[in-house]
Amino acid sequence: MSGTTLYVALVAFGVLAGVASGLLGVGGGTLIVPFLTLAAGLSQHNAEATSLLVILPTAIAGTLTLRRRGVGDPALALRFGVVGAIGAVGGALLALALPAGALRIVFAVFVGLVGLRLIYDGRRAEARAG
Amino acid sequence: MRASAASAATSRARLGRFRIDRELVAIGVLGGLLSGLLGVGGGIVMVPLLVIWARYGQRDAHAASLGAIIPISIAGIATYGVAGHIDVRAAAALIVGSVVGARLGAGFLARIDERHLKMVFGVFLIGVAALMGVRG
Numbered sequence: 469m470s471g472t473t474l475y476v477a478l479v480a481f482g483v484l485a486g487v488a489s490g491l492l493g494v495g496g497g498t499l500i501v502p503f504l505t506l507a508a509g510l511s512q513h514n515a516e517a518t519s520l521l522v523i524l525p526t527a528i529a530g531t532l533t534l535r536r537r538g539v540g541d542p543a544l545a546l547r548f549g550v551v552g553a554i555g556a557v558g559g560a561l562l563a564l565a566l567p568a569g570a571l572r573i574v575f576a577v578f579v580g581l582v583g584l585r586l587i588y589d590g591r592r593a594e595a596r597a598g
Numbered sequence: 599m600r601a602s603a604a605s606a607a608t609s610r611a612r613l614g615r616f617r618i619d620r621e622l623v624a625i626g627v628l629g630g631l632l633s634g635l636l637g638v639g640g641g642i643v644m645v646p647l648l649v650i651w652a653r654y655g656q657r658d659a660h661a662a663s664l665g666a667i668i669p670i671s672i673a674g675i676a677t678y679g680v681a682g683h684i685d686v687r688a689a690a691a692l693i694v695g696s697v698v699g700a701r702l703g704a705g706f707l708a709r710i711d712e713r714h715l716k717m718v719f720g721v722f723l724i725g726v727a728a729l730m731g732v733r734g
Binding site for chain 2: 475478479480481482483484485486487488489490491492495496497498500501502503505506508510511512514515516517518519520521522523524525526527528529530531534538539540541542544545546548549550551552553554555556557558559560561562563564572573574575576577578579580582583584585586587588589590591593594
């Protein structure tokens with residue numbers, strides 16, 4: 469894919485990832501990174517970095533919406549997020565130290581686990597509803 | 599009453615003058631690590647941990663996680679950005695799409711039964727995992 473086709477595909481995929489996120493609670497990054505590597509030809513590291521830039525405005529918008537509805541404590545969330553930011557720097561540095569192939573495998577394992585979790589959640593909810 | 603106040607005091611860690619419960623520190627660090635390592639939000643591990651370990655309600659856990667992702671993703675962006683890995687134009691295109699998608703998704707949530715969808719989607723993700731494992 470190249471040029472305009474690529475950007476149209478990216479917008480379209482963004483819509484899909486947004487719907488999945490809003491509907492199934494699967495974070496955008498889980499979908500965006502594989503799409504960027506498998507369909508858009510980005511390297512594993514570039515895909516992950518780009519994904520984070522997409523996640524930021526989404527998280528801001530979501531937090532503002534919840535705030536407007538009076539849900540949650542943003543001051544607390546930001547505080548514990550600042551602690552998390554330290555973890556994030558560590559995680560990113562670790563990723564940058566890993567070769568792309570190894571990082572891809574780690575990511576693939578993660579996606580597989582998320583998939584299993586979703587199947588489990590779906591079945592458990594079904595069983596309960598009878 | 600006094601016993602619980604005492605135990606609450608001991609479970610609070612101190613980061614300078616910054617008061618925060620020890621579980622939240624651990625959950626935050628784990629979420630951040632995952633986010634930085636994989637380029638995801640981190641909510642996938644933070645929300646369940648907040649519910650099970652920090653005993654938050656589902657909604658509060660979700661809200662806390664979403665708020666925490668803001669500084670977490672900023673830190674990741676800065677780290678990767680300095681190393682020159684971000685494709686800003688690709689990100690912009692994805693952002694445009696996901697703003698629309700998030701609204702649609704939230705709308706659907708009220709109207710459809712997502713249980714089957716979760717199972718189907720879970721299988722799909724396992725397929726994606728396999729594809730990633732095989733390619734490159």
